[in-house]
Amino acid sequence: MSFHPVMSYGAEHHQSVRALLEEGPPFAFTPERRATLEEICRRYPPERRRSAVLPALYLAQEQQGYITANVARHVAEAIGITPAQVEDVVSYYTMFFTRPVGKYVLQVCRTLACALGGAERVVEELSAKLGIEPGQTDASGDFTLVEVECLGACDRAPVVMVNTDWHECLKPGDAAKLVDELRARGTAALTGCHLKRE
Ligand code: FES
Known part of the structure; x- marks a missing residue:
């Protein structure tokens, strides 16, 4: 897999250029x-x-x-x-989606610190585990995989953002386990990940 030349930025889920949004169902805040x-x-x-x-x-x-x-x-x-x-x-902003996404959006940082730490392997492992490419949602509808640029936690690379939480210091080899734990325990699987190096 070629890492940096591909600039998908969550294609299918985020409009990287100005385009008309889908009309969608009627909407009003609760x-x-x-x-x-x-x-x-x-x-x-x-x-x-x-x-x-x-x-x-x-x-x-x-x-x-x-x-x-x-x-x-x-x-x-x-x-x-x-x-x-x-x-x-x-x-x-890449954090706003213009297409339906899974229950868990896995945003893998692909910028330098994370790339040097093995982010490309993390993407490959997540792709293999979920049977999808970056920019896609898996068959269960639970997981969407996206590559993004720096998430601001470079000292804890590689970083994967799961919805609004960070999973840091993710080593190649941890990715499949992260998916299994999210399936089994939901976001509770992330508890303590910020303290991994303390
Ligand atoms: S380079 Fe990945 S968080 Fe900054």
Whole structure:
């Protein structure tokens, strides 16, 4: 497998260039998430509600799993910007998905420190274990595999981000076990991973 020349950045799940989002099903925040968003918006001056665009998108993605045109319209209305401005943000950040993803999104860092630590082998092992290539979701619908750039934990390379948590110091050979543990124990499998070197 060629590591760096391939720049998929989660193709199929994230728009790396500006493109129209899928229309998707009707979308509105649940009352609880709307209340959370209003609480976040109160941290900013009233004329700066737009500053809450990232948390608003996180809340939407938490609710629906991925961002659609209907989500963009609802978020835009909620914080007082245009749907196109919301799309601009979605197309810039790799953490927002524009296609359905699995219950666990495995984002393998492929930047220098992780690459030197064996990230390419980690990707190969995860691909073999799940029967998919980066950018795909496995047959069970539980796991999506994505390659990303630096996750900001270079001293603990190689790093795999599982949803919003980091799994650090992952050695080649650990990857299949990580999948087995996630299947068996869910995110509890990650407990303590941040302390691996302490
Ligand atoms: S290079 Fe992988 S976390 Fe920075």
